[in-house]
Amino acid sequence: MIEVTGLTKRFRQTLAVDDLSFTVSPGRITGFLGPNGAGKTTTMRLLLGLDRPTAGRATVNGLPFRELARPLTQVGALLDATAVQGGRRAEQHLRWLARSNGISRARIAGLLELVGLGHAAGKRVGGFSLGMKQRLGLAAALLGDPEVLVLDEPTNGLDPEGIRWMRGLLRSLAAEGRTVLVSSHLMSEMAVTADHLIVVAQGRLCADAGIAELVRPGTSLEDAFMDIIGRSAP
Numbered sequence: 087m088i089e090v091t092g093l094t095k096r097f098r099q100t101l102a103v104d105d106l107s108f109t110v111s112p113g114r115i116t117g118f119l120g121p122n123g124a125g126k127t128t129t130m131r132l133l134l135g136l137d138r139p140t141a142g143r144a145t146v147n148g149l150p151f152r153e154l155a156r157p158l159t160q161v162g163a164l165l166d167a168t169a170v171q172g173g174r175r176a177e178q179h180l181r182w183l184a185r186s187n188g189i190s191r192a193r194i195a196g197l198l199e200l201v202g203l204g205h206a207a208g209k210r211v212g213g214f215s216l217g218m219k220q221r222l223g224l225a226a227a228l229l230g231d232p233e234v235l236v237l238d239e240p241t242n243g244l245d246p247e248g249i250r251w252m253r254g255l256l257r258s259l260a261a262e263g264r265t266v267l268v269s270s271h272l273m274s275e276m277a278v279t280a281d282h283l284i285v286v287a288q289g290r291l292c293a294d295a296g297i298a299e300l301v302r303p304g305t306s307l308e309d310a311f312m313d314i315i316g317r318s319a320p
């Protein structure tokens with residue numbers, strides 16, 4: 087469970103996140119949508135303790151990220167898949183992550199298979215495509231078998247087969263009772279992946295509702311999104 091309450095982040099002149107409150111429940115995929123610069127990444131960074139809020143609070147399983155015991159076993163995150171040191175080999179990267187977080191290495195081989203990188207376990211990450219880096223990032227997020235997953239644009243760089251695979255994986259993770267928060271700017275993808283949507287624009291909450299509630303028969307999620315964003319414009 088993720089809870090965001092009155093969350094606010096100001097960078098000098100920019101109010102990136104503006105008094106945002108929402109809850110992300112377990113057992114379903116919650117899509118996090120918003121136009122460029124809406125504050126999605128900043129919200130996820132605040133949730134993961136990578137930035138400090140100007141005001142308000144974001145918690146995972148009732149606690150701010152920085153207060154979680156063995157955080158990787160509670161929340162798995164994929165923010166910037168390209169941030170991995172290119173000289174490391176895929177398996178080595180996961181082993182390093184496991185060791186530095188006190189997590190068993192037992193799951194590594196299975197996870198590399200699960201994300202479709204079994205054949206590339208010994209290859210250097212520097213030679214990976216963006217899609218392969220996303221897959222490795224997902225394996226890293228799943229390493230601690232966390233109940234909560236926070237994924238920023240995980241389908242970036244994936245080919246159509248990869249996008250379909252990711253959708254299936256996210257669905258099965260949600261079906262296991264996990265909390266899955268996934269940001270995307272791909273409306274058509276979110277329409278077929280998410281059960282619930284949180285829409286933000288200019289740092290503020292514009293919608294927090296089930297897909298069926300937002301997308302009326304005969305309309306698309308894109309129509310609904312444009313309508314919501316249009317209504318929230320100053």
Ligand SMILES: Nc1ncnc2c1ncn2[C@@H]1O[C@H](COP(=O)(O)OP(=O)(O)OP(=O)(O)O)[C@@H](O)[C@H]1O
Binds near residue numbers: 097120122128
């Ligand atoms: N470190 C920073 N310093 C200054 N401004 C920042 C910083 N990080 C984000 N911002 C600003 O905060 C706002 C929200 O940015 P953020 O990256 O959270 O949006 P986003 O919804 O993830 O956008 P996108 O879909 O384009 O990735 C933007 O105006 C951005 O320029």
